[in-house]
Amino acid sequence: MVPLSWYLIFSAALFSIGLFGVLSRRNAVAILLGIELMLNSVNVNLAAFWRYGDVMDIAGQVFAIIVFAVAAAEVSVGLALVISVYRRRNTVIADDLNMLKW
């Protein structure tokens, strides 16, 4: 059986890639993609800990499912906003959306 640390290293790598995407991309859709990656790395963590911990306690699994649901909702709202912004401002570059700035 693959040791737990492999999963954790994988999860950390995935999280870092997601974080890098969020921090470095200028396109709002790409930022959303980065967030999705970070959420999924968390799910990997949750599933791994469940499998290597008390299998009868399904809290880890339940939590992962809740994260899926939240991620789906967040992505749908986020994409809707991006599309709405694109229709009005004709851009999806996050830096250009500065109307609330002083």
Place this chain on the structure above:
Amino acid sequence: MIHEETAKLLTWLIPLPPVLAFALILLFTNRNKWLSHTLAIGAALLSWLTSMLVTVFFAFRIEHFGDHPIEDSINWLPLGDSWFRVGVLIDPLSALVLFFVAWTVLAIFVYSVGYHNYGQPEGDHDHKGLPPHGATVEEHGHKHVVPSVEPMYARFFAFIGLFAFGMFTLVVSDNLLTLFVGWEIMGLCSYLLIGFWYAKPSARDAAVKAFMTTRVGDVFMLLGIAYLYSVTSTLSFRTIFTESVLHTLATVPSGFLGFSAAGLIGLLLFIGTVGKSAQFPLHVWLPDAMEGPTPVSAMIHAATMVSAGVYAVIRMFPLISLDEKTMTIVAFIGAFTAIFAATIAVAQNDIKRVLAYSTISQLGFMIAALGIHAYIAAVFHLITHAFFKALLFLGSGSVIHGMEHGVLHTGNHNVDPQDMFNMGGLKNKMPITFWTFLIGGFALSGFPLVTAGFWSKDEIFADAFGNGHWTVFITLAVAAFLTAFYTMRQITLTFLGEPRTKEAEHAQETPWTMTLPLVILSIFAIGYGWVGIPEHFPVLGGLVPNWLHEFVGGTLVEHPEVVEFSWTPLLTSFVVALGGLALGYFMYRDVNLPAEDKLQIGFLKNKYYFDEIYDTIFVKPAFWFAEKFVYQFLDKGVIDGILHLFGPATNEIGAGIRNYFDLPIINRFIGDGSADATYWFGGKLRAIQTGRIQQYLMLTLIIFIAIGIVLYFFKLA
């Protein structure tokens, strides 16, 4: 004869009805004349009834009543670990006083109904605070003026109700404190009733004068009470008059001119009496008090309140008599007042003023009698005087009322209905008033054998003579002569001869409510003398036992001795009474005008200028002091000056604080400064608020990693 417990209870209840009537009239019935006077008279009747039960049906029937009087008291004021007790005490002295107070109060209440014209129409233009002016009525087609009802009728009955409460309280009290309470209530009522017609400036002034003058005496009396309490720690009569307490009082020095404590206390209490009983030098208020309605003059200023002053000294006699110096002062003041007031009375023309000075003079007789240890004689004269002087005042009120009738008839309001020179010949117009007034006058003069005044005055003479007080004896004899003289002058000018004015011709007898009290009081003015006929008196002595001497003497621990009979004082009282009456009649039977009166001497007429002297010595300086010192210097100068200083000073301090603290420090530095600082910081910090979420996250990440490194290296996690 009633049971002793019942008597105790009744004694407590005696003062109650009049004060209830006072409250009820004031609060509820003051718009209804009938209810008001019914309440007041009903209350007086109840008090009279209880008084009669306690005195006639109890006290007078017990032998040696003085040894076991009615006494009852309750705890009243808590004083540390003990109580101040108040209660009632009926001993022979207060029983006798209660007897005449109940009778005169009742008589005067009834009289007031007639005096204030109950049942007459409302006046045409009567005002509250002024005597009624008369009402026009139409009868058989022609108009004529009749007396009108008093506008403040109910108010009068409320006040005399309160007054009666004060008097009864004073009489039944067993201690000096409640006695003083009653005393002051009467002082207040006296003020209210003298100023009853308050719209008359003279009545207002008289009320203030009476109140202020008696206040002088009352302050001293209160001092005496306080001193007595500090020496003996009790104010109850029966406790003070025990041998040990009296001994303490007599031996403790007061540190004032060599008086013993008893002497000084006695003197202070006596000054209270001097004020209340209008003795020289505080006599000036009583004649002016005649501004009040006549029933008030009769009740307050002749029968009860001024007698209460004498009652207080008689009550405190065992204490006062301890110091011979005080007694000398008492005797001197009494005798001097007796003759001094009598000389003034001779020259007065106002029918009520003659009686006022006569009252002062007669009270002087009692005080003088007390000063020479003639205790029983003083009590005797106090009682007889109350009856005949109330009778005379009510009689004079009746005369004035009759004269006012005449004034209303003729419509000539310039005629003074109180001036005796406007009267004359009223004998036929007002027969009941005349005969009762004659009885009262003769009693006052001491008309031999028949009248009560003779027996009481004779006893004073006998005591003065028998104990060798020659000065007092001669002074009082002259005063008694003058008394008879001015009384006859009054009777002659008022009732005898021919009417001197049209008004006197049309005078009318007064209604029964006024004449009935006169008749009742005249019975006492004659009959009351018979209870005190000395046993050794020729012929009459012993026919009626000398009940009074026996009864009153019981009040004192040591029964006073009966003075030996002597012809000198008896003949003296015969001569002065008859001589004075005869002289008065013969001198005045032909006098018709004030100018023909040889005794209209300015000096006497103006009462020895006492009002003017007091005005110069006390009133004017007081006004000067008030105007110049208090108002102009103290108030305008000092107080206002300080206040005027305060205003600008506060202003300056305020401005200073504002300019040097509030504006620069609070406003500029703290207020504006904090805002500026926040603004400056905001301006500087604004730069990092880029609005780019990625920069924020980057910063978060860097800080997070930095914290992680720190925690890792320092092994804190």
